[in-house]
Amino acid sequence: MSEPKATTDGNRAATDPASDPAVAPATDPATDPAAAQSLPPSVLAGPLSHAIFRVARLHRMLAQQLLRRVGLHTGQELVMMQLWDRGPQRQTDLVRLLGSDAATMTRTIRRLEHAGFVRRSPSPTDKRATIIEPTAASLALRREVENIWAELESSVADRLTPDQQTEALQVLSRIADGLTQATTQNAGGADPA
Numbered sequence: 001m002s003e004p005k006a007t008t009d010g011n012r013a014a015t016d017p018a019s020d021p022a023v024a025p026a027t028d029p030a031t032d033p034a035a036a037q038s039l040p041p042s043v044l045a046g047p048l049s050h051a052i053f054r055v056a057r058l059h060r061m062l063a064q065q066l067l068r069r070v071g072l073h074t075g076q077e078l079v080m081m082q083l084w085d086r087g088p089q090r091q092t093d094l095v096r097l098l099g100s101d102a103a104t105m106t107r108t109i110r111r112l113e114h115a116g117f118v119r120r121s122p123s124p125t126d127k128r129a130t131i132i133e134p135t136a137a138s139l140a141l142r143r144e145v146e147n148i149w150a151e152l153e154s155s156v157a158d159r160l161t162p163d164q165q166t167e168a169l170q171v172l173s174r175i176a177d178g179l180t181q182a183t184t185q186n187a188g189g190a191d192p193a
Contacts, residue, residue: 052175062155066148070141071115075100077145079108080117080134084142088133090123117141 043050063074072080078098083089089097095105109132112118117138123129157165 048175059152059156063148063152066151067145069148070144072141072145073111075104076108076112076117077148079105079112079132080138080141080145083118083132083134084139088131090126091120091130091132094132112138 039047039050060074063077067074067077079094082094082097086097091105091109092102094100094109095102098105100108109118109120113120117135118132119135121131121133123131160168
């Protein structure tokens with residue numbers, strides 16, 4: 001991947017997706033022989049995985065750009081959405097709801113707390129649990145985050161017909177189910193390096 005170049009003011013410019021082979025627009029190797037020939041053989045062994053990787057990178061890159069407007073990083077908005085929609089939550093419940101891990105969630109909550117968007121407090125019923133709640137300051141972000149998600153969704157879906165959007169959701173759901181099953185099966189069988 002190409003490194004961001006320093007600008008004249010010393011800041012780093014965002015990586016140009018067109019110059020990054022992992023995220024650059026490409027044609028479909030399954031239907032375009034020239035595109036298939038430009039990919040290394042190891043990628044040709046997994047064209048769906050390569051496409052998922054590219055789409056996920058581009059999606060995350062755009063989300064980062066959009067969320068930067070409101071001072072959030074990707075993933076933080078998901079925590080805030082859960083809190084806005086469901087109210088105060090135990091940190092362990094946020095881990096489960098978002099499919100995260102405890103260490104990542106702890107870092108995310110700490111950063112959101114430092115920014116003034118959440119407040120942590122001990123659970124009144126379980127001394128081991130921490131309750132996370134949105135602050136009044138975070139409520140001002142809610143509409144902006146919802147608008148950002150609408151813009152992100154538009155970037156994803158606008159070139160698809162309603163039927164294609166439905167089909168894409170069904171296919172992605174089947175892929176997620178397969179990956180979830182594979183993850184579960186492989187969780188206990190990894191050899192230590």
